[in-house]
Structures are given as C-alpha cells and as structure tokens.
Amino acid sequence: MSLITSWLPILLMILSLLPLLLIFPKRKPTKLPPGPPQLPIIGNLHQLGNLSHRSLWQLSEKYGPLMYLKLGSLPALVISSSKLASDVMKTQDLIFCNRPLFVSYKKISYNFLDLAFAPYGEYYRDMRKICNNELFSIKRVQSFGFIREEEVAGMIALISHSASSSTPVNLTDIMFSLTSTIIGRAAFGKCYQGGEKSNFHDAFGVVQALLTTFFFADYIPLLGWMDVVTGQQARLEKCFRDMNVIWEQVIDEHLDPMRVKREQEDLVDVLIQVQKDLHLTRDHIKALLMDVFIAGTETGAATVVWAMTELIRKPRVMKKVQDEIRRIIGNKGKVEEDDLDKLDYFKLVVKETFRMHPAAPMLITRETTQQCRLDGYNIAPKTLVFINALAIGHEAESWKNPGEFWPERFTDSPIDYKGQDFQFIPFGAGRRICPGMHFGVVTVEIALANLLYSFIWELPSGMNKEDVDMSELPGIAVHKKSPLLLVPIKCIDITNGKTNE
Structure with missing residues (x-):
C-alpha cells in the first residue's frame, strides 16, 4: 500500500461523487469495534501511510488493540494485542485463516496456486502437506547445511579483504547477496552471476514492491480502471512475465535429459517428482518457487542487518555475545551449525531481534470466512484482518521496557x-x-x-552510535532504510583458525 499517498489527490477528487451516496439506503447499525472516523468512499485509506505497521500501531494506541477501519469498500480489523491474536489465530483460527483475493496476490501466485496467498481449503491443506513433508522438513533443511556453511565462509572471506584495510562494508548488500545465493542453490541448484544476477534481483525487487502496492480494484472496485491509467496493471504484468521467464528456464534446465545430476536434490527436483506423483502443473512449481524466494531471501537478510544494527548501538550486548561465541568456538576458525545450540546468549540475541524487528511486522493479510464475534463485537464475513506483530512484540502488558533491545528478557x-x-x-x-x-x-x-565470531565491528570514522539511522523501508519484509555500513576488524585468522586478539 506504499503508493496510496501518491494517489491520494485523485482519491480526494473522487469525493465529488459524494452526492451519489445519498441515494443508497443506509444499513442498520451493528456493534463494531472502535476506530477512527472515515471519509466517504475512501474510508480510512488515507491513514495507512507508507509504513502501515507504524501508522496502524499509532492509531491502535488511540482506539484500542481491536480497531475497525473501512478501506475503500472493505471492512478491516487491526489486531494489536496478544490476547486478541490468540483468539484470532488459535480459538477462532478456522474463521480467520482465509486470504483476500487481492490483484497482486492473484497474479504473482499464478492464480493462487501457491501456499502463502492461497485461500484456505482442501487445496491449501494439500499444498501445506507438500511444503511440510517435502520442502521444509527438518531433514530437508539439514540437508542444505553444507550450502549455508559454504556461502557463509565465502562471505567471511570477502569481508576479510575489507578488514585488512579498515574499509567499511555494506552489510545490507552483503546479506541480501548471501541469502539470495543460499536460497538459489537450495531451490534450484545454482546462483545467478554477473548481469544475470542483476536482472534476477531487479525482477524480484519489483515483486516485493508490488505485493504491498495499492490497487484500486482491491479497495474501490468501481475505480479498477484507474490501475490501467496509473500504469500499475502494466507494471504487474511485466513483473509477472519477467519472473515467469526465469522460472521456466529453471524448470527446463531440470528437465533436460543431458543435465548432470547432482548428489543433493534441490527443491525444484523435489517439486518435479511431486508433480509426477500428484499431477501438478508447471504453474504449481513456479508458484511455490515464488513463495520460497519471497519468504526466504528478504526476511533473512533484513533480520541479520537489524541484529547487527542493534548490536552496534549496544556495545555491552555486542561484547557479551561475542565473548560467548569465541569462548565456546575457540580457535576452530568458524561457527558450524552443530555449534549453534551451545550458544545460549546468542540465541537470546536472535530472539530479541525477532521481537524488536519482525521481518514481516504486519503479517500477511487474512480474511474472515463467516460471521463471528470477537471481543464482544460483531465481525462480518470477508472482513480483512491485519495482525500487527510489531505492536504485539512491544505490548506493555507482555514486555518490560519493550522499546529497549535487551536479550536478557528471554533468560529462563x-x-x-x-x-x-x-x-x-x-x-x-x-x-x-x-x-x-x-x-x-x-x-x-x-x-x-x-x-x-570472525570480526570486531566498529562504526565508520566520525560516526557515533546515536547517529545510526533506524528508519525503515516499506514492504512485506521491512528493511533498514539506509544501508548498514560498518568497519570490520579481523580477529579470527580464517586460514588457520587462530585468534588474533
């Protein structure tokens, strides 16, 4: 919804249609949750802002943890408390687990053939089983451990070149490159190189943006033609074609009888086998691949960057977690996946990062399947449901000093x-x-x-921790707005595993 503000003047002009509203009969009042006043036709669309998780959190602090909005013609709820989240995602989960049929969701998911955006039903349950049993089982995830360790070792070697000259590195770019390469190798056995890599990343970046872009057809169907006028529909179609070409190429490569078989199956290999067994189409495979990249690439990169951002602002926490890692790993030269469960304080740091900076602070939009009651209020079917994970992670009733990065809160x-x-x-x-x-x-x-483990980290010369920009970019996965530039100082000799401290 990041483009709502760009088209707000157009929406306000449409208010000239207000007299037409007088000819429609008014509905009988019903008991709805509290919420901000609405404008005719557009309702509360103008209040979402570019960072909807922030603007809705701010509104919820005034109107309460269960807030009612009207987004164009669509009723919507905003959930901002753990109690209500439990009711929505546990007690009444079956009623609240559907997805809206948004324009971008439909196109990007090959008409809802994926898992993330598919409406709830038998098809969704079947695809969920495929993902749980074939793609993301513990055994499958562990089988890709060598890929993660190889790519992380390459990242550390790359950063070491900058460490030798005390040159700042762009951790934002480095982490996106790392996660996309890991996902690429795990999903289809390759990582893109050179211009090919740039084309892929550009196309994928557009996908991410379009999934949070405002389409008139979703919220004010009578004005759906505006999506054509503004170029949004054409942009969506082009993005889909570009990604489709990539997925077709990947599948064709895997079906090539001359292809050299690898010992390790990738996710495309698995999906092709599942396709034969369950009579799925190529579009099913492409839709699931889209999910894998949307969920795996941006979120992982954003989380590591936010963790390093918080740590550079909290020297006490940085020192404590580094001391633990180096004490336990010793002179081994690298942290391996088998070591992770030994790192107790490190695990707390990761948890605190998830709490402070959930990669998807506004969970993917849900939709009610039938009439129900929530916290004493009447909720209509086909009501949009926004669950604000960021606001819930900062709920004062659940967390002491919720705005402070304090991993110790998870101790015991x-x-x-x-x-x-x-x-x-x-x-x-x-x-x-x-x-x-x-x-x-x-x-x-x-x-x-x-x-x-491998480096001491410092801010660039002349910069203090108070100067670190904490502002965010809009998107499903919320990134730090400005790149994180830090100076690495090598303290582990990666060639022989000896500590240089």
Whole structure:
C-alpha cells in the first residue's frame, strides 16, 4: 500500500461523487469495534501511510488493540494485542485463516496456486502437506547445511579483504547477496552471476514492491480502471512475465535429459517428482518457487542487518555475545551449525531481534470466512484482518521496557517464536504459520554467528552510535532504510583458525 499517498489527490477528487451516496439506503447499525472516523468512499485509506505497521500501531494506541477501519469498500480489523491474536489465530483460527483475493496476490501466485496467498481449503491443506513433508522438513533443511556453511565462509572471506584495510562494508548488500545465493542453490541448484544476477534481483525487487502496492480494484472496485491509467496493471504484468521467464528456464534446465545430476536434490527436483506423483502443473512449481524466494531471501537478510544494527548501538550486548561465541568456538576458525545450540546468549540475541524487528511486522493479510464475534463485537464475513506483530512484540502488558533491545528478557523464559506464545509471533501462528521457519532461522543464526565470531565491528570514522539511522523501508519484509555500513576488524585468522586478539 506504499503508493496510496501518491494517489491520494485523485482519491480526494473522487469525493465529488459524494452526492451519489445519498441515494443508497443506509444499513442498520451493528456493534463494531472502535476506530477512527472515515471519509466517504475512501474510508480510512488515507491513514495507512507508507509504513502501515507504524501508522496502524499509532492509531491502535488511540482506539484500542481491536480497531475497525473501512478501506475503500472493505471492512478491516487491526489486531494489536496478544490476547486478541490468540483468539484470532488459535480459538477462532478456522474463521480467520482465509486470504483476500487481492490483484497482486492473484497474479504473482499464478492464480493462487501457491501456499502463502492461497485461500484456505482442501487445496491449501494439500499444498501445506507438500511444503511440510517435502520442502521444509527438518531433514530437508539439514540437508542444505553444507550450502549455508559454504556461502557463509565465502562471505567471511570477502569481508576479510575489507578488514585488512579498515574499509567499511555494506552489510545490507552483503546479506541480501548471501541469502539470495543460499536460497538459489537450495531451490534450484545454482546462483545467478554477473548481469544475470542483476536482472534476477531487479525482477524480484519489483515483486516485493508490488505485493504491498495499492490497487484500486482491491479497495474501490468501481475505480479498477484507474490501475490501467496509473500504469500499475502494466507494471504487474511485466513483473509477472519477467519472473515467469526465469522460472521456466529453471524448470527446463531440470528437465533436460543431458543435465548432470547432482548428489543433493534441490527443491525444484523435489517439486518435479511431486508433480509426477500428484499431477501438478508447471504453474504449481513456479508458484511455490515464488513463495520460497519471497519468504526466504528478504526476511533473512533484513533480520541479520537489524541484529547487527542493534548490536552496534549496544556495545555491552555486542561484547557479551561475542565473548560467548569465541569462548565456546575457540580457535576452530568458524561457527558450524552443530555449534549453534551451545550458544545460549546468542540465541537470546536472535530472539530479541525477532521481537524488536519482525521481518514481516504486519503479517500477511487474512480474511474472515463467516460471521463471528470477537471481543464482544460483531465481525462480518470477508472482513480483512491485519495482525500487527510489531505492536504485539512491544505490548506493555507482555514486555518490560519493550522499546529497549535487551536479550536478557528471554533468560529462563519459556516464550518462543514457534507459534504457541502469542505475545511473540514473528512467523505467525495457527494454520498460516510460516512453513519455512526452521530454514529461515538457521540461515539467520549461522550468518550472524560467524559475523560476530570472525570480526570486531566498529562504526565508520566520525560516526557515533546515536547517529545510526533506524528508519525503515516499506514492504512485506521491512528493511533498514539506509544501508548498514560498518568497519570490520579481523580477529579470527580464517586460514588457520587462530585468534588474533
């Protein structure tokens, strides 16, 4: 919805149609949750802003943790408390687990053949089984461990070149390159190179933007033609064609009888086999690949960058976590995945990052399937449901000093991010919990642990921790607005595993 503000003047002009509203009969009043006043036709669309998770959080502080909005012609709820999140994603999960049929969702998902955006039903349950059993099982995720470790080692070697000259590195770019390469190798056995890599990243960046772009057809159907006038529809079609070419090429390469078979199956290999067994189409494979990249690339990169951003602003925490990692790993030269469970304080740092900066602070929009009641209010079918994971992770009733980055809050705490504790839901919960959670977490942990083990990190010359920009970019996965530039100082000799401290 990041383009709402760009088209707001047009929407306001449409208010000239206000007299037409007088000819429509008024509905009988019903007991709805509190919410801000609405404008005719556009309702509360003008109040979403570019960073909807922030603007809706701010509105919820005034109108309450269950807030009602009208977004064009669509009724909407905003959930900003753990109690209500539990009711929505546990007690009444079956009623609240559908997806809206948004224009961008439909196109990018090959007419809802994926998992993330598919409406809830038998088809969704079948695809969920495929993802849980074939793509993201613990065994499958572990089988890609060598890819993660190889790519992380390459990242550390690359950063070491800058460390020798005390040159700042752009951790934002480095992390996006790392996560996209890991996902690329795991998903289809290759990573893009040179101009090919740039084309892929450009196309994928457009996908991310379009999934949060405002389309008139979604919210004010009578004005759907405006999507053509503004060029949004053409942009969506071009993005889809560009990504489709990439996916077709990937599948063709895997079906080539002359292709050299690898010992390790990638996700496309798995999906092709599943396709034969369950009679799926190529579009099913392409839709699931789109999900894998949307969920795996941006979120992992953003999380590591936010973790390093918080740590550089908290020298005490940085020193404590680095001391733990180096004490336990010793002179081994690198952190391996088998080491991660030994790093107790490090795990707390990761949890606190998920709480402070959930990669998808506004969980993917849900929709009610039928009439229901929530917290004493009447909720109509086909009501949009926005669950604000960021606001819930900062709820004063659940967290002491919620605005402070303080990993110790999780010491001896049973609260975890796996969907059972509703005050902490970075991956969602219930029937719509992220199936790739384990893959995402281990990618974040192995990358972050090696960054902290291998280098001392400093801000560029002349910059203080108070100068670090914490502003955000809009999107499903919320990135730091300005790149994170830090100076690495090598403290681990990666050639012989000896500490240089």
